[in-house]
Amino acid sequence: MTTGSRATGLTGLARMGFSRLERADAEISELSQLAGLPREALLEHAGGAADPDEALDGLLRIARRAPEEVAATLADPRGRAVAWRLLGASRGFADFYLRRPGSFPALVDAGDVLPDDAALRGALLGAVGAEDGFAATADEAAWVALRVAYREQLARIAAYDLLSDDPVDAVRDVSAALADAAGAALEASLAVARARAATGAAGAGLFPRGEVAQTRLAVIGMGKAGARELNYVSDVDVIFVGGVADDAEITEARALDIAHRLAVQTMRGISEMEVEPPLWEVDANLRPEGKQGALVRSLASHLAYYDRWAHSWEFQALLKARPLAGDRDLGAAYVAGTQPKVWASAGRENFVDSVQGMRERVMEHIPPADVPYQLKLGPGGIRDVEFTVQLIQLVHGVADTTIRIAGTLDALDALVAEGYIGRQDAATFARDYRMLRLLEHRLQLIGLTRTHLMPRTDEGLRVLARASGLADTGEGVQRLWERIKREVRDVHVRLFYRPLLSAVAALPEDQRSLTADEAHARLAAIGLRDPGGALRHIRALTSGLSRKATIQRHLMPVMLRWFADGVDPDHGLVSYRRISERLGDTPWFLRMLRDSTGAAEGLTKMLSGSRYIGDLMEWIPESVAWLDDQERLRPRAGDVLRAEARAIQDRHAGLEEAMAAVRALRRREMLRTAMGAVLGAITIEELGDALTTITEVTIQATLRAVRRDVVPPEDDSLDFAIIGMGRFGGAELGFGSDADVLYVYRPEQVDPTRAHDLAARIVSELRRVSEDFRLPLDLDAELRPEGRSGPIVRSLDAYAEYYRRWSLSWEAQALLRARGVAGSAKLIGDFMAMADEIRYPERIDLASTREIKRIKARVENERMPQRIDRTRHLKLGPGGLSDVEWLVQLLQLEHGHARPELRTTSTIAGLTAAREAGLVSEADAEQLAAAWRLAARLRSANTLYSGNTSDVLPTDRRALDGIGRILEYPPYSANDVEEDWLRASRRSRKVFERLFYGDPA
Structure with missing residues (x-):
């Protein structure tokens, strides 16, 4: 090769993803000779490998040992594609084919379809020569044959996965195939175990073949194996159930002894070191009493344990139980016997708290250095999705059989369909869960080892990006991982810790659903004074097949309990119905009540405890959204409200339109303050300040709108102001307080008589347009000089003259709380200077x-x-x-x-x-x-x-x-x-x- 062509060749290798260019160039030449293929053909699919250097290294190692097998495989275009993809993603498979090169040519037929359960069981049982449940041989060679056959089938699954056009979408099917392969491996290992138990000399602790045949042993898959969502290399959680055949001549005790031997040998066949390495760990620690409990129990013993001693987490684990191998009828009886207990477990005391606590303990046991890299157990990882889905299933599955599904993704679909999780949250969970599982699969494929940690090196991230297809670079896959963690954690925290779960779990089972025959008496029993009327409201809210009605059916039992805890549950329910109807099909409303950390309970507390809030909420139903954010229940700053009020004047030229907007602003902010007060978001001092500010802003906006309408441009020099008195002047308003005021004007360049007429018209219009039939605002001027007998508006000079000559002591006293609130700042300053002379006398006689x-x-x-x-x-x-x-x-x-x-x-x-x-x-x-x-x-x-x-x-x-x-x-x-x-x-x-x-x- 010339220097120029060699350089071009190295450039091409770099574009394919090779990083060790000089070494790769030499190894390709060697592999080309061993396989009898030109370089161009050999490299045809190299660019699709996650790590082309590792793939090439693996191919060369195998070819050096078995050139004919490699040549036969690589001669086929399909074989070349599978080989580069598989060995580029898995050093573990390269090691397997180096040990078993005779299995390598099977890759020519791999990757088109996933092997189904029947094909997997046929291949693995055939590998051990199983017949009538017994393997053909009992020696270690049977286990070796089993493990080789398993890895051959695993390679077919991996090839399909790696060649998939959409590996994220394929996660569900690939995980199911991996679980089926695990079940087939256990079935084959159990066949070998039966042969070993029935073989040997008398007195060696072994059993006659007939007794072994009469012994029933069911292997129950738990966790991911039970849910058909297994990883490439994962512990397979199992529970062993033993028994005796109906027509057996042996006792149950004898059968349980044999079953124990079978269980031990089955586990050995999968997990113990042999010539061919173990497949994965068979973990039986989820059995009753854990490691201290019997490895095999009878069905009756299992059920007795779950009735009397089981912990809440054990029922959560049983949610995914499925017969995996062995006696299928016994396995089905086990599942049938335990499932009712699973779905009743949410009624146990503090069940939700115990599940939440278990999730937190899992995270506490992660080594601190591993937390940022934990795909499975860390915050925002796989477990956050699984625990959330399982908890919602367990709480609501008591009354709803449609969500009793083992698989996480299938369960998510059901929870969305039944309205327990919002579509957006579920879509985020499902998408991110698939991507997390895909990353986990690719990491485990590398060494065919059990791992859940993201790479800590740039090179590791680069290979993972290529293997998963989720990003173009290592930095890209790292950014994706960080985004997924944030999204998953956010949804997990909102759903997993929402109080509605604890409230539903605390309901007695017979109150999870409302039947017509029992509802009337139940409503009366929990404190509703008009059960018939309540039933009509409930039916109106929950009838129909719409998603809205479905979610209302989930919410209603709990919300009725919360309504009943209030003082006036009947009125609360009526208000809730009216608000629900006003909001119609607004998507956020029911979603927020279902998912928020406290919105539903807060809403029921307010509606059953405050008619003031209920009446206003019917007119401002969108205010329910404030319950999802404590800050939105805090009073808004005066500057913010004043800016909004000024904007109203800019938008609305007409007086009536402007005042409609001002009234809406006041109603909204009064409601916000009321909600904050009832829910404890503000203090009594903050309440007085907030109500005073709202009233000030309302009066200021009203005065601007009225003045613009009443005072013509040529009289614009007229000064006009409003002075707050009483509790309004003291900034100590409460709900229902009047706004005590004085009206003052100064003619400036306006004719005094005309100025008085204009001021009187301003006052008249102020009083008219400030009326609000929904939320009255009484501008009370009775603290003016001479009280009701005096003029309602005076000039500043008239006030000064009156107070100097005729004012009574109570009128000076009233001025102690005078404070300017609206109008001319200069006039307000002059009025207050005058008032100070009256209210703070040098001496009072x-x-x-x-x-x-x-x-x-x-x-x-x-x-x-x-x-x-x-x-x-x-x-x-x-x-x-x-x-x-x-x-x-x-x-x-x-x-x-x-x-x-x-x-x-x-x-x-x-x-x-x-x-x-x-x-x-x-x-x-x-x-x-x-x-x-x-x-x-x-x-x-x-x-x-x-x-x-x-x-x-x-x-x-x-x-x-x-x-x-x-x-x-x-x-x-x-x-x-x-x-x-x-x-x-x-x-x-x-x-x-x-x-x-x-x-x-």
């Missing part, structure tokens, strides 16, 4: 103090509703909101001028400042703050529970319990709620009377 105390007493007497228990009024009652607020405001009037820290519109902030200033003791401040906070919480909780605004703590025990649940009291805490309030208000009143009226302690 004794007459004014007495007047404030007199008015407080009059308010308690005159404004208290008739025929109610005063102690239950959260606002005006003794120790309630009013007591704390008036006391703080009196201190602010008396000391606010000298102590700027008291100048706050917040009651709690003012009380804190008074404590720090030494005006109130720490103990007194704590009792006042505790009562104020509890009253505020009870008031909001009452609105959330009933959907109506009330300042009175209800006497109805059911309502008190509902309020208590919202405030995170345990169920049935009506007495505790009542007693906590009466105690807190009593203590608060004592402090109030002592500090406000000057009564002695």
